[in-house]
Amino acid sequence: MKYIFAGIIVPASIIIPVITAIVKWRKWNNAFGFIFLYLCFSLAANIASHIMARHGINNMPLLHADTIIEMLLFGFFFIKLFKERRVRQFIGICLVLFCLFTLINFLFIQSIYQFNTYPRPVEAILIISFALIYWWQGDFDQVSEERWTDIPVNWIISGILLYFSSTMFLFIFSNYLIHQFSKQANIFIWNLHAAMAMLMYLLFSIGFYKCRK
Numbered sequence: 001m002k003y004i005f006a007g008i009i010v011p012a013s014i015i016i017p018v019i020t021a022i023v024k025w026r027k028w029n030n031a032f033g034f035i036f037l038y039l040c041f042s043l044a045a046n047i048a049s050h051i052m053a054r055h056g057i058n059n060m061p062l063l064h065a066d067t068i069i070e071m072l073l074f075g076f077f078f079i080k081l082f083k084e085r086r087v088r089q090f091i092g093i094c095l096v097l098f099c100l101f102t103l104i105n106f107l108f109i110q111s112i113y114q115f116n117t118y119p120r121p122v123e124a125i126l127i128i129s130f131a132l133i134y135w136w137q138g139d140f141d142q143v144s145e146e147r148w149t150d151i152p153v154n155w156i157i158s159g160i161l162l163y164f165s166s167t168m169f170l171f172i173f174s175n176y177l178i179h180q181f182s183k184q185a186n187i188f189i190w191n192l193h194a195a196m197a198m199l200m201y202l203l204f205s206i207g208f209y210k211c212r213k
Contacts (some may be wrong), residue, residue: 006194011046017204027211031080038073119173124164152210159203
């Protein structure tokens with residue numbers, strides 16, 4: 001029963017934004033396509049991870065691949081959002097360097113069969129930075145014409161910030177937590193992580209629902 005929330009309910013909740021996105025697909029802007037791809041990939045990765053775990057197969061290699069793909073999809077989402085060329089180029093450089101760092105990490109530093117405690121927090125810091133830069137350089141003309149809550153991208157970025165800011169330190173200390181904390185404490189911590197993921201999915205759902213042209 002303790003596994004149901006983090007292992008079944010939360011992964012299944014991805015279906016909510018996926019269905020909402022499909023219903024609203026004609027009203028997306030181009031950037032939202034990368035969020036949709038992220039949700040579809042996450043759904044597939046969760047299913048594969050569950051199957052591997054059920055058969056006693058270490059699913060950490062899947063997490064290493066997931067980190068790279070997740071970073072690329074969120075990165076391209078922000079590249080599509082920004083109009084300023086310098087910012088788009090900066091994000092592109094960050095993506096290339098991050099992918100190289102991640103490859104070096106699992107080839108020479110951390111085993112592909114353990115949690116990637118170095119790339120995950122770096123990913124979180126970069127994505128949080130992109131989100132804050134977007135709001136700092138936001139389209140204030142649009143904000144003046146519409147309520148904040150009526151702008152779809154605000155819901156998407158809120159979900160991103162909520163998830164990555166709340167789980168960044170969990171990524172950093174995950175290996176320590178697994179080996180030093182009790183099983184019950186680990187279950188609570190990872191259920192908290194799952195709850196943040198579910199909130200992100202629900203905010204994504206609202207973002208897609210708010211899409212209109």
